[in-house]
Each structure stands twice: as C-alpha cells, then as structure tokens.
Amino acid sequence: MNISEVAQAAGLPAKTIRYYEEIGLIRPLRGANGYRRFRDSDVHKLAFLARARSLGFSIEDCRRLIELYEDRGRASADVKALAESHLAQIDAKIAELRAMRHTLADLVAACAGDARPDCPILRGLAAGPA
Amino acid sequence: MNISEVAQAAGLPAKTIRYYEEIGLIRPLRGANGYRRFRDSDVHKLAFLARARSLGFSIEDCRRLIELYEDRGRASADVKALAESHLAQIDAKIAELRAMRHTLADLVAACAGDARPDCPILRGLAAGPA
DNA sequence: TATGCACCTTCCCGTCATGGGAAGGTCAAG
DNA sequence: CTTGACCTTCCCATGACGGGAAGGTGCATA
Structure with missing residues (x-):
C-alpha cells in the first residue's frame, strides 16, 4: 500500500504518517522507486x-x-x-477548564452587552479575580 | 521599575514580558543604559x-x-x-475531554491491572471505538 | 510516443506561547 | 576593584503537526 491509501485506511493525514516514521513510531518498507510500502502490520x-x-x-x-x-x-x-496517569491529567485539565469557565461565565453574565462602554468583563480583568 | 520587579508585581516571568513587548502588546520606555523602564500603566x-x-x-x-x-x-x-466566543471554545474543549475521559475510564475499569498480558485497554486501542 | 496529471519524495519554514541558556553589558556593595 | 545580581540580545527547543516548493514516478490517454 502507498501512503495515501494507508492514510485513508488509518484515518491519518499522509503528513502525519511521514512524521510518525521520522520519529521512529513506524518503519515502513521502501520500494525500488523510493516510495514507502506499508504492510498490514504498519496499517x-x-x-x-x-x-x-x-x-x-x-x-x-x-x-x-x-x-x-x-x-x-x-x-x-x-x-x-499509563492509562490511569493519563486519565488523571485529563481530569486535571477538565478541572482547570471548568474553573476558567466558571469565572468567565460570571463575568459574561454581568455584562450588559450593549452599545455602552461600561463592561464588567474588562473591569474584572483589570481588577483581579476578587 | 525594572523587569524583575514588574515580573513580581504582574505575576509573569521576565521572559514572557519581553515576549509581550516583542509582539507589541506593551511598549515600555528605555533607560539610558538600555534597560526597560516600566510605567504603572505598563504594569x-x-x-x-x-x-x-x-x-x-x-x-x-x-x-x-x-x-x-x-x-x-x-x-x-x-x-x-469576544468572551462568549471564548466561552464556547472552552465548552467545546471540556466536552471533548469528557468524551475522552468517558472512553478511557471504561477501558481502565475493564483492565485487571495485574501481571498477566491480557489487556482490554490495548485491545480497545487495537480494535477501534466499537 | 508524448503528454498530462495524480501521486510520491525530501526539505524547509510556520504554528503558539513561551523556556533555556549563552555571551556580554551594568549597577551597587564591600 | 572585584563580586554577584541584575540587565540586554540572540538563538535554539518544545509538541505535533500543516503548508508549500522543487523535483521524481506511474499510469492512462491522445
């Protein structure tokens, strides 16, 4: 199989597949023309x-x-x-995003969103998380 | 104020402050010695x-x-x-992470985590999201 | 046979928001 | 006068690719 066929099959861009070879994640064969030849195991x-x-x-x-x-x-x-460690990182990231979301949603809710310049969002950013 | 004092006050690394100047977010003055001089407005x-x-x-x-x-x-x-658009992106990211978390937690729960090689996590990764 | 076009290759630069560290100038204290 | 803590610019690295140029290959068609 050539690279674009493999890209289709694996659901990855050809660029990414070349990159994965470059960093040693896969080692496809090479044809006489220099093209990569992918085995089923590579796919x-x-x-x-x-x-x-x-x-x-x-x-x-x-x-x-x-x-x-x-x-x-x-x-x-x-x-x-390995999976549990990754899961913990995901949870940490979710918690971080939820904290951001909480603060930001409060600011958004307080903002009239009209033509006037007064803006609790900007005031909040200027004044600190108090 | 010199850069390290400002870094302390603003809660940003000096490196980051220099970067913000480089990309035009701030324009501190310069002393005769070439040092950046930060006004209160910069801080x-x-x-x-x-x-x-x-x-x-x-x-x-x-x-x-x-x-x-x-x-x-x-x-x-x-x-x-602007804030609402960012909020929507945060929500999208949270949703993406929660989906990951869900799948991954299922795999982790199914794995015995002992000395045997049989592993539902690896099987799940090999077999697809079915 | 020529030609076109889709495919393949390598190579290099850009992303985003910094961090690390080298090489060298400056300032205040002892 | 030296030490050490500052400051400066400059260049390279990160993670995981994407874009695009320059050039070779393979196959179908006129």
Missing part, C-alpha cells in the same frame, strides 16, 4: 496510534503503548498505570 | 494580560481585549461577544 499500528492520539495520549505515551502492545510478556498493570 | 496592562491569559484567552484575543480596554468609546457588546 494496524497506525490505526492504533490514531485511536490512542484521539484519546489524548501524547506521542511519547503512544510510543510506550506500542511497545507494550508488541510485548507479549507485558503486565496489564503497566498499561493500566 | 497594569501586564496584570490585565496575566489575568486574561489565565482565563485561557489567546494572545490575539488579549490584544483585542487590551484595545477594547483602552477604547473609551467601546461597546460592551464587543467585549461580551
């Missing part, structure tokens, strides 16, 4: 990567996940620990 | 920026907010529109 790996990325795992997490995926002697505890 | 602006950034506004949003802040003829509707 599976890329689909795996696409799903892991869509769950928010970093590239380095993905690298580790692929290692574990290919290690038949792995302990599921290692996978779970 | 206020930086504190404003720090708070806007902490609410997740992008630098370009901040630029616009500062413009509005300094425009005595502004309409609060313009500020409110």
Whole structure:
C-alpha cells in the first residue's frame, strides 16, 4: 500500500504518517522507486496510534503503548498505570477548564452587552479575580 | 521599575514580558543604559494580560481585549461577544475531554491491572471505538 | 510516443506561547 | 576593584503537526 491509501485506511493525514516514521513510531518498507510500502502490520499500528492520539495520549505515551502492545510478556498493570496517569491529567485539565469557565461565565453574565462602554468583563480583568 | 520587579508585581516571568513587548502588546520606555523602564500603566496592562491569559484567552484575543480596554468609546457588546466566543471554545474543549475521559475510564475499569498480558485497554486501542 | 496529471519524495519554514541558556553589558556593595 | 545580581540580545527547543516548493514516478490517454 502507498501512503495515501494507508492514510485513508488509518484515518491519518499522509503528513502525519511521514512524521510518525521520522520519529521512529513506524518503519515502513521502501520500494525500488523510493516510495514507502506499508504492510498490514504498519496499517494496524497506525490505526492504533490514531485511536490512542484521539484519546489524548501524547506521542511519547503512544510510543510506550506500542511497545507494550508488541510485548507479549507485558503486565496489564503497566498499561493500566499509563492509562490511569493519563486519565488523571485529563481530569486535571477538565478541572482547570471548568474553573476558567466558571469565572468567565460570571463575568459574561454581568455584562450588559450593549452599545455602552461600561463592561464588567474588562473591569474584572483589570481588577483581579476578587 | 525594572523587569524583575514588574515580573513580581504582574505575576509573569521576565521572559514572557519581553515576549509581550516583542509582539507589541506593551511598549515600555528605555533607560539610558538600555534597560526597560516600566510605567504603572505598563504594569497594569501586564496584570490585565496575566489575568486574561489565565482565563485561557489567546494572545490575539488579549490584544483585542487590551484595545477594547483602552477604547473609551467601546461597546460592551464587543467585549461580551469576544468572551462568549471564548466561552464556547472552552465548552467545546471540556466536552471533548469528557468524551475522552468517558472512553478511557471504561477501558481502565475493564483492565485487571495485574501481571498477566491480557489487556482490554490495548485491545480497545487495537480494535477501534466499537 | 508524448503528454498530462495524480501521486510520491525530501526539505524547509510556520504554528503558539513561551523556556533555556549563552555571551556580554551594568549597577551597587564591600 | 572585584563580586554577584541584575540587565540586554540572540538563538535554539518544545509538541505535533500543516503548508508549500522543487523535483521524481506511474499510469492512462491522445
């Protein structure tokens, strides 16, 4: 398979696939013409990567996940620990965003949103989170 | 005031303050020695920026907010529109993270997390979001 | 056979909002 | 006069790609 076909199959842009090769996540073969030749195993790996990325795992997490995926002697505890750590980061991010949302929503609610210049949002930003 | 004093006062790293000058968010004066000299108005602006950034506004949003802040003829509707648009982005991000969290939590819950290799997390990543 | 067009390649720059660190000038204290 | 804490500019790095140029390849059609 050539790259655009694989991109279609894995749901990743060709650019991203080249990037994943560059950083060593995949190692497709090369044809005599210099084109990348992807095996089914490459395509599976890329689909795996696409799903892991869509769950928010970093590239380095993905690298580790692929290692574990290919290690038949792995302990599921290692996978779970990685996933739980990521889950904790997601929760932290959600909490951060919810705090922002809370403050911002209060300011927005207090703002008349008309043609006059008086604005509680700007006052809030100028005066601090008091 | 010199930069480190201002950094303390505004709650921003000196590096960030230099960056904000570089991109034209602030225009501190310069002393004969080449050091930046910050007026009170610069410090206020930086504190404003720090708070806007902490609410997740992008630098370009901040630029616009500062413009509005300094425009005595502004309409609060313009500020409110900007804030509401940002609020919508925050909500979208929260929704995305919650979706991730949901999927990932299911996988984690299904994983024994012991010394055996069998792992629903890896199976889930390999098999797709079914 | 020529030609066109879609595909492939590498290479380099841009994103966003900084952080790190080098090389060198300045200032105040001892 | 030196030390050490400041300050300056400059360049490189991050994460995870995207855009686009310059040039080679493969295949169908006129």
